[in-house]
Amino acid sequence: MDITLIKTFIEVANTGSFVAARDRLFVTQSAISLRIQRLEDSLGHQLFTRSKAGAVLTAEGRQFEPYALSLLKVWEEARQKISIPHGYEKTLSIGAQYSLWPGLGFRWLDALQTEMPELSVHAEVGMPDRITRFLVEGVVQAGLLYTPQLRSGVIMEPALDDELILVATYSDATLERLPGYVAVDWGAEFTHALAIALPHLTDSGRSMALGALTMEYVVNRRSAAFLPARSVTRFLNEEKLHLVADAPRFPYPSWVVWRDDLDEELATLAKTTLKTVVQKVEKSQETLVSELQIMDDYDPQPESELKREK
Numbered sequence: 001m002d003i004t005l006i007k008t009f010i011e012v013a014n015t016g017s018f019v020a021a022r023d024r025l026f027v028t029q030s031a032i033s034l035r036i037q038r039l040e041d042s043l044g045h046q047l048f049t050r051s052k053a054g055a056v057l058t059a060e061g062r063q064f065e066p067y068a069l070s071l072l073k074v075w076e077e078a079r080q081k082i083s084i085p086h087g088y089e090k091t092l093s094i095g096a097q098y099s100l101w102p103g104l105g106f107r108w109l110d111a112l113q114t115e116m117p118e119l120s121v122h123a124e125v126g127m128p129d130r131i132t133r134f135l136v137e138g139v140v141q142a143g144l145l146y147t148p149q150l151r152s153g154v155i156m157e158p159a160l161d162d163e164l165i166l167v168a169t170y171s172d173a174t175l176e177r178l179p180g181y182v183a184v185d186w187g188a189e190f191t192h193a194l195a196i197a198l199p200h201l202t203d204s205g206r207s208m209a210l211g212a213l214t215m216e217y218v219v220n221r222r223s224a225a226f227l228p229a230r231s232v233t234r235f236l237n238e239e240k241l242h243l244v245a246d247a248p249r250f251p252y253p254s255w256v257v258w259r260d261d262l263d264e265e266l267a268t269l270a271k272t273t274l275k276t277v278v279q280k281v282e283k284s285q286e287t288l289v290s291e292l293q294i295m296d297d298y299d300p301q302p303e304s305e306l307k308r309e310k
Contacts, residue, residue, distance in 0.1 A: 002038070003075050005035050005039040008035040009035075009039055009064075010068055010072065010136060010137065011024055012032065013057055014136065016055055016056065018032045036048065046058050046061075047061035047064060069136070069152070072137050088119065088120040089119070090119050093122040093124065093140040093141055093142075094124070095131040095139075096144035097126070097131070097146055097211065098125055098211065098213055099215075107281070108273060111273035111274075111277050119266075124139070128146070131257075132148070135153075135257055136153065141258065141266070142256060142262070145255050145257060146186075146253075146255070148255045148257050154257050155257070155259075156255055157256050162251075162253065164226040164249065166225070166247035166248075167218075167226075167232055167242060169218065169240065175247055178201070179224075180222045181223070181224045182208055183204035183206065183225075184208055184226060185211075186211070190250050194250070215232065230281070
């Protein structure tokens with residue numbers, strides 16, 4: 001059995017579309033169709049009903065789906081088992097979105113190997129679709145995501161609460177004057193809340209669906225954007241970014257998604273260490289929130305008044 005066919009079947013089943021599966025697997029649509037046709041020929045049954053609206057599993061397709069997931073799980077377990085480096089006894093793969101690695105993911109890896117030195121760890125990075133696909137396929141056993149997608153075989157739990165705050169690279173930024181403002185796609189809830197709180201910012205000439213990667217763009221230009229508080233702390237301290245006074249903040253929680261068949265010992269270790277790391281991050285975040293509150297409350301005298309005093 002070609003494992004590529006199984007992966008393609010699962011992707012089409014999850015998305016309900018040959019086109020969406022094509023985009024996620026980075027192949028042509030004809031390749032997707034050919035793979036599904038080969039799988040159907042091997043099984044002797046049609047697995048999808050095709051239409052202009054997409055692809056829906058047939059009765060035989062629904063029967064085959066749990067077996068496909070099991071085949072993929074066994075394949076990934078075997079692949080990871082034989083690739084465990086010499087001197088290590090177990091392995092754990094974790095996937096996370098880019099901005100969740102520095103403040104949370106890397107600390108989690110450190111805590112895991114401190115508690116279990118014989119554990120081999122592997123890290124993956126990607127957008128929610130990619131990490132979710134890796135979870136379903138068994139490439140990773142846990143994922144840190146801002147916008148998780150519920151799938152069969154996975155469990156979703158809260159990880160860490162963050163806030164989106166408005167920052168600019170120039171100190172005289174105000175809510176009414178934000179040249180270079182970049183609209184960042186932080187999800188439907190943020191977009192809706194922003195439209196209510198600051199409707200004039202919804203018509204920005206620059207928009208990005210790059211998440212925290214936008215920070216690299218903003219920091220190096222005369223620009224402004226809503227960014228995760230934890231991610232911008234260093235730049236605020238270095239005065240490369242400045243908090244925009246009176247700007248609202250928006251909650252932006254992160255989640256941990258587990259495979260429900262994760263080894264019991266590893267699951268206990270992973271959850272315990274993540275909880276400890278989150279508690280430490282939350283403690284440091286309380287300090288950050290206090291500092292931001294002080295910055296909010298600080299109201300320096302206008303330059304004209306300072307000149308008059310001189």
